[in-house]
Amino acid sequence: MSLAPGAVIGIIGGGQLGRMSAMAAARLGYRVHIFCPEADAPAAQVAAACTVAPYSDHAALARFAGAVDVVTFEFENIPTESLALLASRRPVRPSPEILAISQDRLREKRFLNDCGIATAPWRAVEDADGLARAVAELGLPAVLKTTRLGYDGKGQAMLRDPGDAGIAFAALAPRPLVLEGLVDFAAEISVMVARGADGAVVAYDAVENRHKHHILDLTLAPAPLPVELLSEAGAMARHIAEKLELVGLLGVEMFVTEIDTLLVNEIAPRPHNSGHWTLDACPVSQFEMQIRAVAGLPLPPATRHADAVMKNLVGPEDMALWPRILATPGLIAHHYGKDEARVGRKMGHFTRLFPRGALPGAFGIEDALRLR
Numbered sequence: 329m330s331l332a333p334g335a336v337i338g339i340i341g342g343g344q345l346g347r348m349s350a351m352a353a354a355r356l357g358y359r360v361h362i363f364c365p366e367a368d369a370p371a372a373q374v375a376a377a378c379t380v381a382p383y384s385d386h387a388a389l390a391r392f393a394g395a396v397d398v399v400t401f402e403f404e405n406i407p408t409e410s411l412a413l414l415a416s417r418r419p420v421r422p423s424p425e426i427l428a429i430s431q432d433r434l435r436e437k438r439f440l441n442d443c444g445i446a447t448a449p450w451r452a453v454e455d456a457d458g459l460a461r462a463v464a465e466l467g468l469p470a471v472l473k474t475t476r477l478g479y480d481g482k483g484q485a486m487l488r489d490p491g492d493a494g495i496a497f498a499a500l501a502p503r504p505l506v507l508e509g510l511v512d513f514a515a516e517i518s519v520m521v522a523r524g525a526d527g528a529v530v531a532y533d534a535v536e537n538r539h540k541h542h543i544l545d546l547t548l549a550p551a552p553l554p555v556e557l558l559s560e561a562g563a564m565a566r567h568i569a570e571k572l573e574l575v576g577l578l579g580v581e582m583f584v585t586e587i588d589t590l591l592v593n594e595i596a597p598r599p600h601n602s603g604h605w606t607l608d609a610c611p612v613s614q615f616e617m618q619i620r621a622v623a624g625l626p627l628p629p630a631t632r633h634a635d636a637v638m639k640n641l642v643g644p645e646d647m648a649l650w651p652r653i654l655a656t657p658g659l660i661a662h663h664y665g666k667d668e669a670r671v672g673r674k675m676g677h678f679t680r681l682f683p684r685g686a687l688p689g690a691f692g693i694e695d696a697l698r699l700r
């Protein structure tokens with residue numbers, strides 16, 4: 329199946345990822361129909377149509393399926409039954425099976441380890457006794473996480489000494505949980521990979537991600553790390569896409585350990601915040617690549633014509649800087665159309681480009697981010 333211009337791409341989820349996908353789809357001549365529970369969502373503002381209904385509303389989902397040619401998503405926490413309903417009526421890309429793996433940290437880790445890919449050491453935790461056993465086996469510090477519904481560090485607790493276990497266990501739901509050994513990482517990196525309906529796989533260069541309060545703050549493209557390590561990261565992401573028989577786009581988050589080994593942290597079968605730099609530094613962005621894969625179009629190479637730094641704009645503090653961002657030469661500004669700048673809410677981002685190979689070091693980056 330390859331969609332002709334004028335076809336309708338259905339996107340589940342109405343956030344900024346859907347907004348930027350919808351803009352990429354429009355450029356290729358497609359119409360986008362958003363399905364999300366909120367009125368006036370960032371994606372709906374730039375889409376041809378929007379259904380506002382809960383993700384569990386089967387009648388609304390059935391009408392939506394009838395109005396679109398293919399379904400994709402920008403949001404992972406879609407109920408299984410809702411996806412099954414959509415998949416019974418229209419192609420869903422990436423497949424519901426892939427989403428089910430990425431929705432559940434335990435399935436995700438089992439899948440990755442079964443593919444021969446290393447993760448942080450982990451144990452499933454069903455109850456308090458299970459947590460005590462997991463702590464004894466993995467040692468501390470460790471991170472206790474919910475298996476479902478986590479994002480931006482929510483649904484996680486750090487265990488530093490055995491006394492932390494009881495409180496953390498009581499605070500986290502739903503169960504089961506997963507305990508992960510704390511990785512003393514040198515850097516966090518990610519790779520965006522796409523696979524087309526014809527099986528062709530393309531991967532963008534690996535980038536470094538720096539977080540603030542568990543929310544992505546900066547992405548450096550390419551990651552300032554040895555090239556062998558970056559090509560290994562790319563090969564791992566391709567391998568995962570192939571094993572999943574992905575049709576669509578996938579973000580692969582990894583830790584680089586102190587001894588330069590790679591551990592996969594999590595996968596996300598959708599555009600990813602750490603791929604926003606591709607909008608400005610690549611001829612074909614992650615959003616266009618996703619739309620091409622979902623629409624059955626050929627995938628062009630994921631080439632990069634510039635180095636880039638992407639800075640997220642989060643909450644009221646960063647949005648107060650918006651006029652200065654607009655007034656600073658060289659910053660490429662992106663606003664997500666959200667009116668309420670709540671604490672921790674991603675409101676926009678900006679990118680600064682550098683000639684290929686000229687990404688500056690730490691001081692240079694600080695300088696490049698300075699506003700007028």
Ligand SMILES: Nc1ncnc2c1ncn2[C@@H]1O[C@H](COP(=O)(O)OP(=O)(O)O)[C@@H](O)[C@H]1O
Pocket residue numbers: 448471478479480481482508509510511512513516539542581593594
């Ligand atoms: N096992 C771990 N060791 C070290 N740091 C971790 C570990 N798990 C998570 N983190 C840190 O917390 C961040 C968020 O965790 P992650 O599992 O990616 O959840 P999410 O992105 O869904 O909130 C990671 O990017 C990393 O900085």
Ligand SMILES: [Mg+2]
Pocket residue numbers: 581594
């Ligand atoms: Mg993450």
